[in-house]
Amino acid sequence: MRNTLLATAAALTISAPAFAGPTFILNDVGGVGVGTQARAGFTAAAALWSSVFSNKVTIDLNVGFQALGKGVLGQTGSTSNDVSYTNVRSALTRDATSVDDRSAVASLAPTLSFMSNTLSGGVTNATTHILENNQANRDTQYLSANTADQKALGLISAQSATVDASITFSSALKWTFDASQGVAKGTYDFVGIAAHEIGHALGFVSGSILPTPTPMPARPASIRPRGAPRSICSATTPRAHATGL
Numbered sequence: 001m002r003n004t005l006l007a008t009a010a011a012l013t014i015s016a017p018a019f020a021g022p023t024f025i026l027n028d029v030g031g032v033g034v035g036t037q038a039r040a041g042f043t044a045a046a047a048l049w050s051s052v053f054s055n056k057v058t059i060d061l062n063v064g065f066q067a068l069g070k071g072v073l074g075q076t077g078s079t080s081n082d083v084s085y086t087n088v089r090s091a092l093t094r095d096a097t098s099v100d101d102r103s104a105v106a107s108l109a110p111t112l113s114f115m116s117n118t119l120s121g122g123v124t125n126a127t128t129h130i131l132e133n134n135q136a137n138r139d140t141q142y143l144s145a146n147t148a149d150q151k152a153l154g155l156i157s158a159q160s161a162t163v164d165a166s167i168t169f170s171s172a173l174k175w176t177f178d179a180s181q182g183v184a185k186g187t188y189d190f191v192g193i194a195a196h197e198i199g200h201a202l203g204f205v206s207g208s209i210l211p212t213p214t215p216m217p218a219r220p221a222s223i224r225p226r227g228a229p230r231s232i233c234s235a236t237t238p239r240a241h242a243t244g245l
């Protein structure tokens with residue numbers, strides 16, 4: 001997943017249209033103060049996302065460095081809360097502006113029903129799949145939605161001061177903050193990883209980062225079943241960040 005997103009970020013650098021959409025507020029919680037290379041890196045990564053979305057929302061991020069688990073480059077904890085499926089569906093319908101949007105929302109069932117492998121209490125069972133219905137279980141009436149997406153959909157104020165995510169980089173690793181001349185050996189591409197992590201804050205997740213085996217059902221990118229894991233990015237394929245990529 002990291003490879004794909006980094007490639008996307010590179011493509012955005014070349015062809016980004018000037019939407020000037022979301023405004024990002026960066027709250028330094030350690031090592032990302034004004035004038036630092038890290039802050040410049042986060043600002044560049046945020047600009048990539050602003051250039052590809054038109055939503056006039058303010059995204060509030062806590063950003064900093066601290067010791068992380070072995071092999072973890074960075075991690076993101078997104079702020080989310082439960083929103084009823086009915087409200088999400090209505091908001092998506094109101095927000096539909098294109099033929100594709102309208103086609104997508106037209107396919108949304110009036111009520112929610114899905115296969116779940118998450119048992120009560122958030123315990124994930126990889127082998128037992130339960131066909132839920134929305135008559136008896138709150139889990140099939142509410143979705144966990146990132147506040148960043150709630151801002152974009154008008155479910156909360158677009159300018160809400162809510163901190164939408166906390167992004168933490170490993171303080172134990174070395175970083176290349178300007179990869180325009182390549183990524184130095186033994187270091188990692190800061191802007192590329194920051195763009196990836198901001199993507200999580202905006203609600204992009206992937207089953208590829210879930211514990212295995214986890215045959216999870218297909219689901220929207222950001223609005224996920226309650227109790228679904230949040231994202232931690234590891235350095236299991238460090239070659240993706242070799243010099244010149």
Ligand SMILES: [Zn+2]
Nearest residue numbers: 196231232233
């Ligand atoms: Zn990730």
